[in-house]
Amino acid sequence: MSTTAETTRDHAEAEPVLTVADLRTDFTLRSRGRRHTLHAVDEVSLTLRPGETLAIVGESGSGKSTLARSILRLVPPTSGEVTLGGRPVADRRDRREVYRELQMVFQDPRGSLDPRQRVRSILDEPLRLHLKMPAADRDRRIKELLASVELPETVLDRLPAALSGGQRQRIGIARALAVQPKAVILDEPTASLDASTRGVVLDLLARLQREQGIAYLLISHDLQAVRRIAHRVQVMYAGRVVESGTTDEVLTNPAHPYTRALLDAAPVAQHGGHTRTIRLTGENPGPFEVLPGCALAPRCPLAEESCTAGRPPQLPFGGTHEAACPVIHRQVSADLADARRDKEDHHDQ
Amino acid sequence: MTGKTTSAPRTGAAPAPGDDTGPLLSVTGLSGAFHTAHGSTQVLHDVTFDVPRGGITAVVGETGSGKSLSVLTVMGLMPPGLAVQGSVRFDGRELIGLGEDGYRELRGNQIAMVFQDARSSLNPVLTVGRQLAAVARLHRGVGRKEAEELVADTLARVRIPDPRRRMAQYPHQFSGGMAQRAMIAMALLCRPRLMLLDEPTTGLDVTTQADVMELVVELARQDGLTACLVTHDLGVVGETCDRVIVMRHGRVVEEAAAEAFFRAPESAYARTLLAANRIDEAPGSPT
Numbered sequence: 001m002s003t004t005a006e007t008t009r010d011h012a013e014a015e016p017v018l019t020v021a022d023l024r025t026d027f028t029l030r031s032r033g034r035r036h037t038l039h040a041v042d043e044v045s046l047t048l049r050p051g052e053t054l055a056i057v058g059e060s061g062s063g064k065s066t067l068a069r070s071i072l073r074l075v076p077p078t079s080g081e082v083t084l085g086g087r088p089v090a091d092r093r094d095r096r097e098v099y100r101e102l103q104m105v106f107q108d109p110r111g112s113l114d115p116r117q118r119v120r121s122i123l124d125e126p127l128r129l130h131l132k133m134p135a136a137d138r139d140r141r142i143k144e145l146l147a148s149v150e151l152p153e154t155v156l157d158r159l160p161a162a163l164s165g166g167q168r169q170r171i172g173i174a175r176a177l178a179v180q181p182k183a184v185i186l187d188e189p190t191a192s193l194d195a196s197t198r199g200v201v202l203d204l205l206a207r208l209q210r211e212q213g214i215a216y217l218l219i220s221h222d223l224q225a226v227r228r229i230a231h232r233v234q235v236m237y238a239g240r241v242v243e244s245g246t247t248d249e250v251l252t253n254p255a256h257p258y259t260r261a262l263l264d265a266a267p268v269a270q271h272g273g274h275t276r277t278i279r280l281t282g283e284n285p286g287p288f289e290v291l292p293g294c295a296l297a298p299r300c301p302l303a304e305e306s307c308t309a310g311r312p313p314q315l316p317f318g319g320t321h322e323a324a325c326p327v328i329h330r331q332v333s334a335d336l337a338d339a340r341r342d343k344e345d346h347h348d349q
Numbered sequence: 350m351t352g353k354t355t356s357a358p359r360t361g362a363a364p365a366p367g368d369d370t371g372p373l374l375s376v377t378g379l380s381g382a383f384h385t386a387h388g389s390t391q392v393l394h395d396v397t398f399d400v401p402r403g404g405i406t407a408v409v410g411e412t413g414s415g416k417s418l419s420v421l422t423v424m425g426l427m428p429p430g431l432a433v434q435g436s437v438r439f440d441g442r443e444l445i446g447l448g449e450d451g452y453r454e455l456r457g458n459q460i461a462m463v464f465q466d467a468r469s470s471l472n473p474v475l476t477v478g479r480q481l482a483a484v485a486r487l488h489r490g491v492g493r494k495e496a497e498e499l500v501a502d503t504l505a506r507v508r509i510p511d512p513r514r515r516m517a518q519y520p521h522q523f524s525g526g527m528a529q530r531a532m533i534a535m536a537l538l539c540r541p542r543l544m545l546l547d548e549p550t551t552g553l554d555v556t557t558q559a560d561v562m563e564l565v566v567e568l569a570r571q572d573g574l575t576a577c578l579v580t581h582d583l584g585v586v587g588e589t590c591d592r593v594i595v596m597r598h599g600r601v602v603e604e605a606a607a608e609a610f611f612r613a614p615e616s617a618y619a620r621t622l623l624a625a626n627r628i629d630e631a632p633g634s635p636t
Contacts, residue, residue, distance in 0.1 A: 060525070223555075261556055262555060269586070273588030283526060
């Protein structure tokens with residue numbers, strides 16, 4: 001089995017494909033004559049470079065899907081800037097121009113493929129509309145696309161209903177890649193697939209990335225999938241980024257209590273499972289609760305009085321690792337200082 | 350025991366009704382086929398497994414393995430057109446061939462079922478309290494006031510905070526995890542002897558999923574409830590179950606104690622499935 005790891009490309013040096021700066025998406029709702037504002041995405045920034053996968057991790061209600069939709073302008077953002085290939089997306093009159101560079105693979109291929117369109121026509125559409133390719137070239141390109149997602153040409157005349165879940169998701173991927181985009185947003189690409197299919201589709205995505213240098217923005221709550229294909233991770237809770245860093249930094253040494261609880265809750269396929277060491281109390285308070293401090297504070301076992309006072313800043317945890325938790329930061333710093341003191345004492349003796 | 354059990358035909362070594370030593374549920378040689386004008390398709394092939402008393406048994410498989418179908422057959426809820434053969438014995442009593450009246454007496458009182466999407470299992474236009482109270486009144490034969498008490502107590506038992514306030518709410522006001530707890534409460538209200546859970550945590554967040562499964566384990570351990578969990582997630586099985594039945598293409602490919610299963614699965618398919626559930630342990634991480 002091939003792995004995604006052997007490439008040691010330095011993503012940090014390439015020009016970003018996609019940058020998001022302080023993006024905010026609010027929804028205003030009226031209920032019983034009162035207006036409520038819901039901050040679905042609350043000042044999120046990210047940078048995506050060619051050939052890398054950035055995972056946005058979070059549970060339902062974290063704002064990760066709204067973030068993806070706001071980037072594509074399927075939902076209009078309230079403020080902030082999205083830059084694609086160096087140009088702000090808001091400046092582009094024609095949305096098609098955006099979709100030539102940025103595509104999306106949706107969670108449920110059953111819902112995102114037209115049930116009455118045959119596979120050939122599904123793949124033909126982007127080539128015709130976006131690239132305005134002549135018919136003969138389109139036919140050749142469709143066959144190339146099918147080969148790249150490892151499907152036989154026999155599926156061309158089938159309807160999506162006649163395909164398996166894994167095959168449908170491959171068609172979704174082929175459709176997104178048809179226009180040769182620079183970046184693809186993968187919205188829970190494996191959530192509707194069986195375990196054995198999931199690994200195969202993730203490996204396929206990783207291979208296509210290596211071959212074509214595409215950047216992926218992976219929206220997922222599946223930490224196994226993230227570990228498998230993502231280079232960097234940002235963890236979202238209640239619309240805000242609470243932790244970010246390389247996959248190893250965040251998933252091996254999680255700093256934020258939310259990330260720790262998320263990793264801790266993931267079931268382990270062995271007898272007796274594992275013991276959870278950190279537990280959040282209650283459930284997500286809902287998007288209307290606007291808290292002045294840390295959004296996790298009411299559920300967090302480590303919360304202190306200061307946590308509810310002001311919004312916690314992003315604090316450094318070494319390397320590119322950052323997390324918005326002053327309590328953990330203080331603990332980790334104290335541990336480091338202790339270790340240093342021990343070392344010095346040792347030297348003195 | 351309710352004492353209502355009719356005299357079921359006894360065959361071979363099957364335990365007699367009320368015998369507390371045999372398995373609570375025993376599926377033997379269950380076959381199922383859809384017969385259509387275009388021919389017939391067999392979807393269950395000689396499915397045989399036991400669910401012992403107490404503890405949690407998992408039926409594991411991927412899409413199309415027949416795991417849900419087998420369990421729905423136990424409840425007599427198989428899709429129309431499915432012709433089944435074989436034997437399903439619940440506490441020694443044969444269920445195959447039971448009429449609709451027989452199943453109605455069985456469902457809820459003896460065997461309760463919790464489905465995947467809790468919010469769509471609840472009626473959206475009635476308050477949760479009213480739906481649960483209706484179940485309590487029907488299955489426990491209690492009055493309105495008493496039913497309300499019972500519902501509040503049961504909701505507290507599945508750790509729904511502030512049950513009285515929650516009872517006045519509609520299903521859309523419940524989160525996915527809370528709705529699934531309410532469905533488990535609805536199942537518990539009938540005091541069933543066997544609880545069937547069909548993918549109860551699919552679609553829930555991981556933290557919520559872990560909390561709901563902990564609740565199921567606690568109910569099984571403390572109250573001696575027998576549970577049968579249908580799932581595709583071996584992680585959930587590892588965390589909670591005592592016994593594992595693996596199905597594929599309508600057949601049982603492995604039946605083992607959970608401990609032995611996770612140490613060394615016997616069938617090649619189970620090994621593949623286990624590896625697929627541990628994909629993050631695959632060599633070479635991308636970082």
